[in-house]
Amino acid sequence: MPLPSLYHPAMRARRPFALATVLSLVIASCGNQASPVAPSHPDATPTAAPSAAFSPSIAPTESAGTPILQLGVQAVTPRQSLLTVFGWKPSGRSSAPPSGAMWYEADVEFCLAPQIQSAVPVETIRDELAAELVSGTIVTPDVFARSPAEVFSDTGRQIVAEECLRGALPFAIPTDDPARYVGLFRAVWMLRWAIPSG
DSSP: OOOOOTTSHHHHHHHHHHHHHHHHHHHHHHHTOOOOOOOSSOOOOOOOOOSSOOOSEEOOOTTTOSOEEOTTOEEEOTTSOEEEEEEEEEOOOOSOOSTTEEEEEEEEEEEOOTTOOSOEEHHHHHTTEEEEETTSOEEOOOSSOOSTTOGGGOTTOEEOTTOEEEEEEEEEEETTSOEEEEEEEESEEEEEEEOOOO
16 A cells, blocks of 8 residues: 655645644753763863862862862872872983973872773873973873883883872973973863972
8 A cells, every 4th residue: 555645635734733743842852851961070171179178089070170189189080090199399310301391200100990801001091191381281291211110101011900000200391381280181181280389
């Protein structure tokens, strides 16, 4: 039996009703659409730091923005790993820094989340860490290990779930533009620790 054409008189008579029904459903769905629920640890765009004091372990949320942490505070990354920046100081590297810069290093510990199934190369972790200068410039760590302490530049090294790795993360920082933050950076700040001035 052939299907009725949209141009059949009976179908033409139903079209206004069908269109009205579809239109009302679209309007209703727009009006009742629920606001998206932010995940527990989203990639939040940096905002001003909240005034409330932070607990020793912090999981950032959409509403809190990107917290500014004090050195030594442990934080939870968006993928449930643990990250701590313990310190920031001039590096004792013997190699000459780039012209107009000095070597600095962050004392960083990263503990891989328990749900991660495969081994993760340390350079993958290093590539998500950065420093921000007073000017707003983002600086990435040096990729070449100059000492055994620079474990995040240890090519070929991997860590597995629940394993922790702590070591020096070196940066070439301009002498006229000091660093003010260091932490986890993926296009925007995920987690950042304040570097004391002076």
